[in-house]
Amino acid sequence: MTKRTxxxxxxxxxxxxxxxxxxxxxxxxxxxxxxxxxxxxxxxxSLYLSHKQQRSIALTRPYADKNVRDHSPFWSKDxxxxxxxxxxxxxxxxxxxxxxxxxxxxxxxxEHSVQHFALSNDGHKLxxxxxxxxxxxxxxxxxxxxxxxxxxxxxxxxxxKSPQLxxxxxxxxNEKAKALTMACERLHSAIFSxxxxxxxxxKGKSNPEKHDYLYSLYEYDLLTDQENKLYDGKGSIxxxxxxxxxxxxAFCGHDDDEVSPQxxxxxxxxxxxxxxxxxxxxxxxxxxxxxxTDARFDKGNPDFVWNxxxxxxxxLVTVHGGTSLRTVDLYGxxxxxxxxxxxxxxxxxxxxxxxxxxxETHTTIGDLYFLKDRHKSQLSCHNKxxxxxxxxxxxxxxxxxxxDDWEIDGWIIFPPLLEKSKKVPVVLEIHGGPASAYGNTFSxxxxxxxxxxYAVVYTNPRGSQGRGSEFTAACxxxxxxxxxxxxxxxxxxxxxHFSWCDREKLFVTGGSYGGFMTNTIxxxxxxxxxxxxxxxxxxxxxxxxxxxxxxxxxxxxxxxVDLWEDEEQIMSFSPxxxxxxxxxxxxxxxxxxxxxxxxxxxEQWYVALKRLGVETRFVRIKGENHELSRxxxxxxxxxxxxxxxxWFNRYS
Numbered sequence: 001m002t003k004r005t006x007x008x009x010x011x012x013x014x015x016x017x018x019x020x021x022x023x024x025x026x027x028x029x030x031x032x033x034x035x036x037x038x039x040x041x042x043x044x045x046s047l048y049l050s051h052k053q054q055r056s057i058a059l060t061r062p063y064a065d066k067n068v069r070d071h072s073p074f075w076s077k078d079x080x081x082x083x084x085x086x087x088x089x090x091x092x093x094x095x096x097x098x099x100x101x102x103x104x105x106x107x108x109x110x111e112h113s114v115q116h117f118a119l120s121n122d123g124h125k126l127x128x129x130x131x132x133x134x135x136x137x138x139x140x141x142x143x144x145x146x147x148x149x150x151x152x153x154x155x156x157x158x159x160x161k162s163p164q165l166x167x168x169x170x171x172x173x174n175e176k177a178k179a180l181t182m183a184c185e186r187l188h189s190a191i192f193s194x195x196x197x198x199x200x201x202x203k204g205k206s207n208p209e210k211h212d213y214l215y216s217l218y219e220y221d222l223l224t225d226q227e228n229k230l231y232d233g234k235g236s237i238x239x240x241x242x243x244x245x246x247x248x249x250a251f252c253g254h255d256d257d258e259v260s261p262q263x264x265x266x267x268x269x270x271x272x273x274x275x276x277x278x279x280x281x282x283x284x285x286x287x288x289x290x291x292x293t294d295a296r297f298d299k300g301n302p303d304f305v306w307n308x309x310x311x312x313x314x315x316l317v318t319v320h321g322g323t324s325l326r327t328v329d330l331y332g333x334x335x336x337x338x339x340x341x342x343x344x345x346x347x348x349x350x351x352x353x354x355x356x357x358x359x360e361t362h363t364t365i366g367d368l369y370f371l372k373d374r375h376k377s378q379l380s381c382h383n384k385x386x387x388x389x390x391x392x393x394x395x396x397x398x399x400x401x402x403x404d405d406w407e408i409d410g411w412i413i414f415p416p417l418l419e420k421s422k423k424v425p426v427v428l429e430i431h432g433g434p435a436s437a438y439g440n441t442f443s444x445x446x447x448x449x450x451x452x453x454y455a456v457v458y459t460n461p462r463g464s465q466g467r468g469s470e471f472t473a474a475c476x477x478x479x480x481x482x483x484x485x486x487x488x489x490x491x492x493x494x495x496x497h498f499s500w501c502d503r504e505k506l507f508v509t510g511g512s513y514g515g516f517m518t519n520t521i522x523x524x525x526x527x528x529x530x531x532x533x534x535x536x537x538x539x540x541x542x543x544x545x546x547x548x549x550x551x552x553x554x555x556x557x558x559x560x561v562d563l564w565e566d567e568e569q570i571m572s573f574s575p576x577x578x579x580x581x582x583x584x585x586x587x588x589x590x591x592x593x594x595x596x597x598x599x600x601x602x603e604q605w606y607v608a609l610k611r612l613g614v615e616t617r618f619v620r621i622k623g624e625n626h627e628l629s630r631x632x633x634x635x636x637x638x639x640x641x642x643x644x645x646x647w648f649n650r651y652s
Contacts, residue, residue: 003391005416005451008641010390011444011634012038015382017048017358017366018298019072019347023079026351027051028099030073030082031358031368033382034297035062041635042067043297047084049099050379052354052370059097060104063088070095070104071299072116076123083107083119083126094126108168110177115163116188120196126168127190127199131161132183149209152548154596154626163187165201167222180220181227188215189238194246197223200230202237202251213258213552217249217269217276231269231276235260239302245310247272252287252303254278259556261435261473264288266304266313266328279332285317286472290465291344291439292431294629294637295365298358300347307350314350318466320409321397321439325355338371344441360441363392391416392442393450400493402461402486406471410459410490411438412498413450423502424455425529425652428491430510430517432535434463434483434557435472445629445641452645454652455501457494461486463513477559479540479573480520487517488525504529507648511535511629512597516575519605522586523578530651532587532644535597535626538605539576541567546598579608585615587647589640591624591632619643 013036020031029052034045044062047070059082060070068088075082083096089106092113097104108114108128116129137145144158151159162184166177181187186204193200199222202215217231217240231237234255241250249269255278256262264287265280280287288303304315312329314337322341325348328334338355346366348357355371356379364387368380395411402408415424427449431438438458446456460466461483463475475483495501508531510518515536522531537543544550544563554570555561561569571577586609590602602618609616621640624632628640 001388003389006390006392006444006447007451008444008448008638008645010386011638012036013383013386014295014365014444016295016297017368017380017382018296019301020349020356020358020368021073021075021301022349022351022354022356023075023099024077024351025079026354028079029349029356029368029370029379030059030075030099031056031380032071032073032299033058033380034069036634037062037067038634040067041633043069043631043634045069045071045297047073047082047097048380050368052377052379056368056380059101060086074117074119075099076119077121078123081123083117085114085117087113094128107170108177110166112161116190118191118199120192121194122196124169124171125192125196126170127180127192128166128168128177129163129188129190130166132164133161134159134184150213150548152595154548154594157593157595165190165199165220167199186213186215187218189240189251191240191242193219194242194244197221200240200242200249202233202240217251230274235262236264237267239304241302241304241306241313243306243310244308247310250304250306250313257556259553261469261476263469264303266315268330279330280315280328280334282332282334283317283326283328284468285319286465286469287315287317289316289323289344289346290318290435290437291321291323291441292436293360293441293443295442295444296346296360297631298346298366301349305348305350308352314355316345316348318437318439320466321411321437321460325357338374342440344439362395362440362442363387365442391451392447395446398493398497400490402489403482404474406462406474406486407467408459408461408486408490409438409466410457410493412494413446413456414498415450415453415455418500420500422500423505424453424500425505425507425648426455426457426491426494426501427648428487428506428508428528429456429458430487430508430514431458431460431464432510432512432514433465434461434475434479434513435465436513437465439466445644448641448645449648452649454507454648455494455498457491459487459490461490476557479558480517480575484517484520484524488521505652507531507651509534509644512626513537515597519575520578522582522584523575524581526583528584530585530587530648532589532647533602533605534589534640535591535594535628536588536601536605537597538574538579538601538608539571540574541570542604543597543601544570546600548595576604576608579605580612582609582612582614585647585651587617587619587643589619589621589643591621591626591628593622593624594626594628596626617643617647
């Protein structure tokens with residue numbers, strides 16, 4: 001078969017796997033496959049079932065007339081039913097389907113959408129987190145009254161709904177669901193205790209604007225109808241998991257306030273001793289998967305699972321550009337289960353000594369795998385037909401020393417039809433976060449740029465995940481300084497070691513923090529031929545008051561600065577301060593409903609550059625938020641890719 005180069009329109013043919021769950025006896029695995037619809041300009045998700053040695057079969061199927069998302073599968077303990085969330089009728093509810101197949105049936109009929117659910121161990125009850133509209137202070141629909149400090153959320157806009165927990169008795173279908181919590185309370189991660197006599201969940205502080213917006217661990221005792229606070233949160237808390245023996249509640253998190261470079265670890269709350277401590281203090285890396293890509297729809301599972309004996313937990317961790325599965329016992333002793341330096345595991349599950357996970361590589365989108373006794377087998381090949389037709393460029397990894405003698409990870413992708421006798425223009429890509437990372441995963445954007453004849457260089461500068469908390473903390477209070485040098489040093493390393501790179505045709509792009517860094521770089525140097533800044537930050541002072549995370553995220557990231565006492569320091573980090581030095585032609589791409597990096601940041605940058613006579617193009621995309629490149633409407637994602645490629649082609 002004659003292969004061809006990849007195109008932007010191949011996005012419509014991608015299939016994304018995610019959220020694998022073992023059946024209780026480990027014989028089958030349910031997982032989610034998300035497909036892209038060109039006709040309906042959206043995505044549909046279906047449940048698939050795999051036997052360890054057999055081909056996957058579809059349990060649910062896409063609808064012909066609309067995009068339906070079936071996701072978040074959960075097995076009943078007897079293995080007969082698979083419960084899941086679906087928006088196939090009106091709003092999102094809990095459904096279930098027999099594991100032997102057949103038609104799915106709706107389990108809940110709430111007026112409002114179910115955002116999260118958990119099934120009791122005996123299969124008789126559901127706890128559901130609903131999204132309930134807040135009480136309005138005016139009957140004028142044109143007026144919105146805001147009274148809380150954090151009133152905005154990316155992907156939502158003004159927060160007009162609040163989570164609330166309800167308990168549903170499945171053995172009494174005519175009985176009304178019972179409200180367990182009050183409206184207007186912030187909460188998440190509800191799950192039943194091992195004996196089904198309680199529900200654990202995370203709930204926000206009662207007066208967050210005075211204290212903080214952290215969550216604490218709570219228990220609702222179903223025998224006494226009493227709510228009890230178990231642990232007062234001092235940092236992040238998520239992924240609650242009771243131990244099988246009922247003695248502990250484990251969770252991921254840290255004790256260093258909301259925004260922190262500290263590693264997320266596994267914490268154990270003892271239901272016997274009423275004490276809480278972190279058991280992964282010997283782990284160098286942060287629990288979880290932090291490697292970003294534009295080719296993934298894996299909602300993910302919890303970052304850890306208990307073993308059946310309750311004496312250890314297996315967890316996922318990001319190491320440099322890859323991931324690893326490790327186990328920690330209750331004394332903090334860590335052992336390795338599976339090291340995957342050349343791939344990225346996005347979610348996993350474990351039963352006994354068997355593992356299942358979704359794994360991606362540089363040249364493949366994630367698929368389902370089974371692992372036992374160190375033997376790995378691939379159980380799905382949802383993209384094989386497409387990828388057999390494509391010339392995919394294998395990145396070359398490199399490592400280099402940067403400022404302060406930090407070792408940095410980097411990669412370079414060359415065009416699949418590379419002619420080494422000719423010089424190749426180079427695109428420098430910069431990730432967001434900054435506590436994100438690039439790694440061993442497929443990137444549609446990078447591959448499209450390579451197919452257009454560009455070499456693509458990308459690195460993980462200080463501030464990135466994958467090299468420990470000290471490395472992640474190294475850009476705090478230093479945005480745009482040594483982190484910028486790390487990035488440029490990586491580019492220089494590539495130019496020095498790959499002689500066919502064209503030093504006279506350099507391009508730069510990035511999104512979010514990467515957009516901030518793109519703006520910063522072209523304000524400090526004129527070495528780049530053209531730039532594309534995406535969902536960018538240009539003015540960190542106004543960012544504090546307009547972003548949904550601005551004042552608390554920005555304050556910590558910039559060195560615990562304050563708007564009133566540290567105005568000059570905040571502005572010294574801001575690219576807008578150095579706009580007069582920009583000569584690089586710039587394309588600005590921004591979503592109009594981006595509340596993480598609001599579009600006013602792009603508007604300021606555009607007006608500044610245009611006033612200063614810099615050739616500038618402003619691309620505004622309606623109906624999209626900060627997640628455009630990852631989960632925006634397919635048509636808009638393709639338009640974005642066209643804008644990047646066309647802008648660079650114009651100057652190459």
